[in-house]
Amino acid sequence: MDNQNKNLLIATALSFAVILVWFLLFPPPEEPIDPNATATQETADTVQDVPDTASVPDAAPGEGTATTSDAATANETADDAPRISIDTPRLAGSLSLRGGRIDDLQLKDYTETIEPGSEIVHLFNPVGGGEAYYALYGWAPGSGLSAADVPGPNTDWQIAEGETLTENDPILLEWESPSGLIFRREIAVDSDYMFTVTQSVENPTEGSQRLAPYGILARHGEPVNAKNFFILHEGGIAMTDGELTEIGWGDMTDLPAEGGAQAERFQVNNNGWIGFTDHYWMATLIPEPGSGFRAAAKYDAGRDIYQTEAVLPTVEVAAGTSSEVTTQLFAGAKEWETIREYQSGGIERFVDSIDWGWFFFLTKPIFAALHWLNAIIGNMGVAIIALTLGIKALLLPLAYKSYVSMAKMKELQPEMEKIKERAGDDRQKLQQEMMSLYKKEKVNPASGCLPILLQIPIFFSLYKVIFVTLELRHAPFFGPFQDLSAPDPTSIFNFYGLLPWGAPPEGSIMALIFIGILPLLLGVSMWLQQKLNPAPTDPTQAMIFAWMPWVFMFMLGSFASGLVVYWIANNTITFTQQYAIMRSQGYKPDLLGNILSSFKKKSSDET
Known part of the structure; x- marks a missing residue:
């Protein structure tokens, strides 16, 4: 082997070695955890406002927009409202009637460690208990309506149907606004990790009303167990009309300033989803395939809150009529087979929520082969x-x-x-x-x-x-x-x-x-x-x-x-x-x- 080829090989090997040693000895620094940055403030405050123009262009051009100035107001004290239990073969937890928030979720199949008696993994946590992480839904009011006329994070819902949320038993919540609008929210869940949330509004008043449904995922502070390792993406993730966007925790804090927060917005015309991904777990808002919506990733530096949101098109509800919209929420483990089944059901490129990396053309077939061999060998x-x-x-x-x-x-x-x-x-x-x-x-x-x-x-x-x-x-x-x-x-x-x-x-x-x-x-x-x-x-x-x-x-x-x-x-x-x-x-x-x-x-x- 001549010197030129040897030098090439040595340079390649040493470069590889230097990179690995560098990241082993000098990993990316972890952000210090501020004990005061948890969700324990005593005042009701804004989780993060839904955009002032909370709409996506409808099929008919020239329509107005629904607006909001305080649509996502959340009480950051510990929640003492009644709760509804969640019990499926793979999930345990509860949701709060205050805001109808899905904020307590545990993954039955996974433990924190391999030690006997280890706790099962907690994905969602209520506000007030540390590392708050939850999903909430609501409506942004249009012209003629105020924030009090639509349900938000602090709305006290009533149970209309159901006692425990299971894979066979959905629950139905109901709330009547001061303006006379009747809002209903049906929450169902399958045997894995997919929730289906159907929001409806009935207008028994004499006038037409305009408003826009939305979904929000909020995390109070960066996760304590975030790896912050160059080979793994953790943080915000979005699929917008076939384009995958990954925004790390550090990148979210550097987003363009907008209204007291950092934010990046996405216009989705047909298919998309947005949420947060951890090493092994993920929560994702998924509007109906084929429908447009406006997505956003935000960070509130003042209160150290990360947020992703999906705002659906503004609907006009004529007097004596009703309107409903259905979205999905994935909240669970990033199991390849499970996610692939959801993708086959119509969620575009959902398997790409797993971080396959630059060599995806190698990692995907390598993993598929490894998965197949493991199923055979055990x-x-x-x-x-x-x-x-x-x-x-x-x-x-x-x-x-x-x-x-x-x-x-x-x-x-x-x-x-x-x-x-x-x-x-x-x-x-x-x-x-x-x-x-x-x-x-x-x-x-x-x-x-x-x-x-x-x-x-x-x-x-x-x-x-x-x-x-x-x-x-x-x-x-x-x-x-x-x-x-x-x-x-x-x-x-x-x-x-x-x-x-x-x-x-x-x-x-x-x-x-x-x-x-x-x-x-x-x-x-x-x-x-x-x-x-x-x-x-x-x-x-x-x-x-x-x-x-x-x-x-x-x-x-x-x-x-x-x-x-x-x-x-x-x-x-x-x-x-x-x-x-x-x-x-x-x-x-x-x-x-x-x-x-x-x-x-x-x-x-x-x-």
């Missing part, structure tokens, strides 16, 4: 190994050419050493004679680099899949490896999983030094694989390559153990392929001799 760790076998089988034709070239390079190693002795310090002569040797023996040293370069996007894609997707969360392998999305839990401190206590805390210096058994196996597998490859003639390059397995061993020690399992399997399969192909070409690698000679060389260099 063990995610074994599925990762099986997926690695499949990837290596696809790359085998290219790898074959590479390993044949490496075998020939190994055979030329004695002749290359002679050329190096003859050339001495004359690097130009060394390069010329090396190129002549390659040409004479019909060897392409660059062919060994291509499979390695192809592995880089596959590595990033698989890392993305393992880090981002919910299906890897708390997925067991065997023995002490009960969560493949977490780092290796073993170390010398617990005798590599044989003793009943944990490894040093993640992120500590001790955890970086005393690594687990999987990173150790990774380093050894890289080192053994390296012994089959021709050593660089340049001493500096040889030293870099010699240290690379051990650098990667420590560097990947704090990565998800599922990723390390992939890398060990990849190295083992690569070693086996390369060894077999080299022998088929007449070259019999003296692996033991190479290992012993490397130790002897190191000892003589130290002497």
